[in-house]
Amino acid sequence: MSNITRFGVSLDETLLGEFDALCEKRGYPNRSEAIRDLIRKSLVEEEWQDKDTEVAATLTLIYDHHRSDLAQRIxxxxxxxHHMVITTLHVHLDHNNCLEVIVLKGKVEMIRSFAERLTSTKGVVYGNLSLATMANRLR
Incomplete structure (x- = not known):
């Protein structure tokens, strides 16, 4: 960071104590690093409100591979x-269940639509979309 600006923050002692405990638990070397991460997280989550924002994402699915043609439908x-799918990891968890992690890149609206389409597929027992930033604004 080339231009560092210092500023003060006023907090209630109880809140500051809880924040310090959180910083210690997560291994932050100082409050500044923790605050930077909180700000970045908020900025990224705000980015995701724009449906045209380019994001990276992972979609995690758990499904019963014995369900008729479910793997083929997925x-x-x-x-x-295919233009959004970067790669896929397929793991056999046990005799019945598979875990599939799909790494995606594209506009947030299209990624969410893709995820909803797969997670709502009959036979998928769990689905979770995790969005990530392309980090263009955070440098």
């Missing part, structure tokens, strides 16, 4: 949206 959706 794969077919990925092929239809």
């Amino acid at each position: 794969t077919a959706v990925q092929h239809e949206e």
Whole structure:
């Protein structure tokens, strides 16, 4: 960071104590690093409100691979949206269940739509979308 600006923050002692405990628990070397992370997180979450924002994301699915043609349907959706799919990790958790992690890149609205399409597929027992920033504004 080339231009550092120092500023003061006034906090209630109880809140500051809880913040310091959180900083220690998460391993921050100082309050400034923790505050920078909180600010970045808020800015990134604000970015996601714009449906045209380019994001990276992971979609995690758990499903029963014995369900009739479910794996083929999940794969077919990925092929239809191949421009967003960067890679896929497929893991056999046990005899019945598979975990699939799909790494995505695209506009937030399209990523969310893709995730909803897969997580709502009959036979998918768990789905979770995790958005990430492309970090363009955070440098």
